[in-house]
Amino acid sequence: MATIQVSKKYAFKWYEKFYFMSISAGMWVTLKHFVKSAFLRRMVTVSYPENKKVLSVRFRGLHRLKRNEKGQERCTACYCCQWVCPADAIQIVAAEVPPERQYLHPEDKYAKTFQVDLLRCIFCGLCEEACPKGAIYLDGGLPMPDDSRDKLILEKEQMLEPKGGPAIGERL
Ligand code: SF4
Ligand code: SF4
Incomplete structure (x- = not known):
């Protein structure tokens, strides 16, 4: 049976195996949104249904x-x-x-x-x-x-x- 050699070029580096970069990037986004909504009063979500966003003219809704x-x-x-x-x-x-x-x-x-x-x-x-x-x-x-x-x-x-x-x- 033939074996496939996987190039070392595509192997993970040692620090990538701990997902530090990905977790840190995700935490950074969460932290930014927390600061915006808690301290700067700039809500990143909409309090639906009290507040409604203006829908695009191309929006497709119910039939x-x-x-x-x-x-x-x-x-x-x-x-x-x-x-x-x-x-x-x-x-x-x-x-x-x-x-x-x-x-x-x-x-x-x-x-x-x-x-x-x-x-x-x-x-x-x-x-x-x-x-x-x-x-x-x-x-x-x-x-x-x-x-x-x-x-x-x-x-x-x-x-x-x-x-x-x-x-x-x-x-x-
Ligand atoms: S069945 Fe025919 S007429 Fe009725 S909605 Fe569908 S495409 Fe239009
Ligand atoms: S009912 Fe069928 S054709 Fe009509 S929008 Fe939904 S998926 Fe598309």
């Missing part, structure tokens, strides 16, 4: 499903977003629009259920880009931590904007 100008659900359950999602985070069940609900939908098919699993989602924004109807946007605010996996699956009712709700791009 929202939009309505058109007539107040109808834009989503027509075409599955484009589900197919394009690299994390397999979207699950849609399509159904035919019943006659009594036709005024709520622009076409004869709609998303009976629409779920987004936030534990799988990587907030890549591909679903938003792929949607031919402009129905899904990631402009719904910050994803919040929770103590239950079930609560981190967004249902259609949670994502669907209320009638007369905020305009596209406007954050909740």
